[in-house]
Amino acid sequence: MANAETSLTVDSNAERHTLSESEYKIKIQALGNQLNSANNLGEALINVKDDICELFGANRITVYVVDGVKRELVSRFKSGNEVAEIRIPVAQTSIAGYAALKQRLVNIKDAYDQGELTDIDPSLQFDSSWDRRTGYRTRQILAHPIVYQKYLMGTLELINREGNGEFGPAEEKAIQELSKIMGTALYNQKRIAARGSRTNKYDYLLENHLLTQKELTKAIADGAKRKEPVSAVLMKDFKISKKEIGNALEKYFKTNFIEYNANYPIPGDLIAGLKVPFMRNNIWVPLKSEDNKVVIAVDNPYDLKKIDEIKALFPGRPVTFYVSLRQDILDFIKLFTQDEKELAEIDDILSQLQVETDEVEEAESSVGDEDSAVVQLVNKIILDAYNRNASDIHVEPYPGKQNTQVRIRVDGACTIYQTIPFSYKNAVVSRIKIMSDLDIAERRLPQDGKIKFKKYGGKDIELRVATIPTQGGLEDVVMRILAAGEPIPLDKMGFSKRNHKNFISVVTKPYGLIFVCGPTGSGKTTTLHSALSFINKTETKIWTAEDPVEITQRGLRQVQVKPKIGFDFAAAMRAFLRADPDVIMVGEMRDKETTSIGIEASLTGHLVFSTLHTNSAPESITRLLDMGMDPFNFADAILCIMAQRLVRTLCKTCKRQYHPSKEEYDELVREYGEEEFKANLDIPYTDDLQLYKPEGCDLCGNSGYRGRMGIHELLMGTDEMKKLIQLKAPMEQIRDQAINDGMSTLKQDGIDKIFQGHCDLLEVRKVCIK
Structure with a gap:
């Protein structure tokens, strides 16, 4: 099972034993020898879990480790099936979190006695949500931070003394000793993982106990056998989240990780002229322009040959590379270039826009042909907005050489959908006016009309259109997609x-x-x-x-x-x-x-x-x-x-x-x-x-x-x-x-x-x- 090294929660039906301080010391020393000599701390904890429960007369034990990024305590391995994982903040909202925050021992006789908690610290709380989820009733809790020198590594928590007894001074002293041994073992394991995988993209997962070296080796082998990326195997077989894989790639490549988002604005000005097969074969895609800087998503920012080829496509502009997963990049390419009616791929549309020689001011002539690139572009804008459940489409031209921005309103909030090269702002507006039966020569007065889209793009969509003159001799267009359909009961x-x-x-x-x-x-x-x-x-x-x-x-x-x-x-x-x-x-x-x-x-x-x-x-x-x-x-x-x-x-x-x-x-x-x-x-x-x-x-x-x-x-x-x-x-x-x-x-x-x-x-x- 994944993450066996990170923590352990076990049940014990052992009878309660009363041990002297010297007996505790001998048994703790023996446990320490097993933990420190083990090649794999997770396997060692599994082997000694029953011994620890029997030693303390405890019903359950949990070993939390610190997620250094989120500042949380995380428990990922449990012998029971009640919950898959426990994550709690290093804060007063739980006993284990409080022990880690204050770096002090906590011994609770009744976790549900708020008075007892207040006596320890007025802000201390018991997180009862885990009991409600599991049906397990927590009573006594003995918790101690796991620390190596000054570094917080986690928390050791013992729950419910067998026979309704209490954890006494002997158990308090013993848990201090055991926590100290575990701190050394956890630190050593983290150091070995970091040293042994410096050149590995997924060292973050090893260092933060999300994965063992053995599991990573298996994932690499399975990926090669199935001809799948390792990241896909980790997500599918080992249930590692895409977010955690993104964190690992960010740390390794020292750049931002970008995840696929179906609502991402389409960078129409950057896609123009690029060949889709070239992007697909080389696994990269332009995402946006930021302060004249082009942002590119690529699967391997360290591939210098690929990076040089991409930079050559954007001469005179600085290029920033983000890392992304292979499938996410392919999904971005599909989102940016394809529409369900197969009217055309947007790279072809925008390439055509670049090579059309008609003057854009003569918009009537440039959009008269039903097969023109402008016709296909406007159809795609409307279809995409409809498929994203948008209520409105805003076409917003800007003066000079600034690109036209298209925004859509979904659930009441506007988001950028795409950008269109500045030289075709008049052509797009004129095409929409033709579809709406408006006067394309009149640019000084507002106009309103309707588009029955079925005769242009196949889908039975009706749009209410308003054009409004804006500064610089331009016109904005707002199209409202009329919500046809059945009334809601x-x-x-x-x-x-x-x-x-x-x-x-x-x-x-x-x-x-x-x-x-x-x-x-x-x-x-x-x-x-x-x-x-x-x-x-x-x-x-x-x-x-x-x-x-x-x-x-x-x-x-x-x-x-x-x-x-x-x-x-x-x-x-x-x-x-x-x-x-x-x-x-x-x-x-x-x-x-x-x-x-x-x-x-x-x-x-x-x-x-x-x-x-x-x-x-x-x-x-x-x-x-x-x-x-x-x-x-x-x-x-x-x-x-x-x-x-x-x-x-x-x-x-x-x-x-x-x-x-x-x-x-x-x-x-x-x-x-x-x-x-x-x-x-x-x-x-x-x-x-x-x-x-x-x-x-x-x-x-x-x-x-x-x-x-x-x-x-x-x-x-x-x-x-x-x-x-x-x-x-x-x-x-x-x-x-x-x-x-x-x-x-x-x-x-x-x-x-x-x-x-x-x-x-x-x-x-x-x-x-x-």
């Missing part, structure tokens, strides 16, 4: 129990007015369509007026408004009222006329849904009253107003559980409101309280976040609320009444979801203030 929308119950109670009413409010891109349309899906029955006639129609449902009669020809939301609503509706949904009530018709329709027996661009539910009421709505009609019509935001959620694959500090807990309570927290959540601060934080993995692009969920603020149209609306009460009074009626604010709903393990306070604060 209401019980999958992330509502709290109260909000779900109350929202369903109003959407099933026969008439009235329901508003969903929030900024652009906060999921208002999705929520409305989910509500309509809930009540979409054969006996119910539902009309919707939208701009644009994004989500389609069978059973709904959906209308696309066209303001340019006078068919706006108000005109659509007047038409609906003559078309025998039961339910009307209007995309947005942005003016007095549309809102008045909506209130009128709700008072004449129709259920009306709409959206508002306001920050919170109480503010929506004052906004509508300021717009000139009759307070009595509005009060009669209103059923509820729901404000919502989309908050980035923690990646389900890699989010990490942790015990928050008291200060962090107090901050969450303070942000929620102490009285409301006690009344609504009432989650006490205990040793068992667990929250989650982002970690980062391949699936989430190492960001720690993947996907979004709604946080909601639901104001109900209660009788008391209707009275305040009739009186045109100030917003603060309306807000206080809504809270008295049971409303949770956006931030409170977000904090509730933090305790449920979905998100963290940083992301909640990004989307709401109160």
Whole structure:
């Protein structure tokens, strides 16, 4: 098994023995002789484990060693199968960590007695999470740091004296002696490993006890036999993480390690003109430009012939080399150059861009041919953004000889997707305008249009396009990918129990007015369509007026408004009222006329849904009253107003559980409101309280976040609320009444979801203030 040298945890059913100090000394000396004379410390520990347990009358023993990079104690070998590995910080959060931090002996009679721990040190804690995971009950703990001269090597920990006895002074003195012997043995082993493998790429793994020399030799042999890189064998057969292999390569090659990331920006300006087969055969790829410096990922930065060949391709520019794994480099090449429609490989596209002789200012002629490189490049940008679940694509040209930058928005956050050579900025913008049926000669005024991508690239994607003139005589283009698809069921929308119950109670009413409010891109349309899906029955006639129609449902009669020809939301609503509706949904009530018709329709027996661009539910009421709505009609019509935001959620694959500090807990309570927290959540601060934080993995692009969920603020149209609306009460009074009626604010709903393990306070604060 891997890492047998690093640590040992064993069970012993030995009976308790009482030994004299001299007997202890003799037995400790014998154990020391075995450990110091062994060629392999891991095997020696296995051989003496039962002797150590019997000597101390202990039920279990753990030998931790220090991970010198992370400053953690690590236990990697266990005779039981309860957990594969224990990692604990050198800190007061555990007994072993405290012994290592303070470099002093710790003897605990009852690990769960906080008073006993406080007597030793007020900050000392027992990490009970391992007991909960394993089902094993820890009582007594005797721990001592393993030190060689002044160097901390680890911690020796004995657990549970047989027969419920206690570890006494004799055991304390004996563990000091044994720890001293182990310190010498660990130091010698580390020194031998470092000396014997100075020329080995993986000496870091040996020095930090992640791998034995025997296992490394086997991995090298297996790699040669299977024609696989050694790194692949280490990850597959010996369960060494890619991160640890990266650390080893960083130390050996003395440069940065770069790991494959599917969301890495495509360096289009660097790829231009390079031959993909040459990069694949020689295992290298350009990654980015940094201060005129080219950053290259390569599998062997010490291969001077390869390095010279690569430098020759970038004359006059300094080149920096990062190390990466062979497969990661091939994945980068595939990401940067290939698209699933096989329209073209991007190196060919950008090579064509370089050799096309048409003047870029004459964009019309350079993009008229459907087979041109610009056509393929724009198609690739749209397809890649769609495949990465982006909501928006931003094409951002810069003046002079600066390259055009393409950014995409995923889960609400913008990231760089790729760069395009500066000489083709006008051609790309003109191609997008042609696809959108816009005037390519007009560059001084903003324009907007739509792309139905199916006729250009095969995929049934619809995009809303806006062009905006920017300084330097340039134009930015922003394309929003319209989210076609099925509505999400209401019980999958992330509502709290109260909000779900109350929202369903109003959407099933026969008439009235329901508003969903929030900024652009906060999921208002999705929520409305989910509500309509809930009540979409054969006996119910539902009309919707939208701009644009994004989500389609069978059973709904959906209308696309066209303001340019006078068919706006108000005109659509007047038409609906003559078309025998039961339910009307209007995309947005942005003016007095549309809102008045909506209130009128709700008072004449129709259920009306709409959206508002306001920050919170109480503010929506004052906004509508300021717009000139009759307070009595509005009060009669209103059923509820729901404000919502989309908050980035923690990646389900890699989010990490942790015990928050008291200060962090107090901050969450303070942000929620102490009285409301006690009344609504009432989650006490205990040793068992667990929250989650982002970690980062391949699936989430190492960001720690993947996907979004709604946080909601639901104001109900209660009788008391209707009275305040009739009186045109100030917003603060309306807000206080809504809270008295049971409303949770956006931030409170977000904090509730933090305790449920979905998100963290940083992301909640990004989307709401109160």
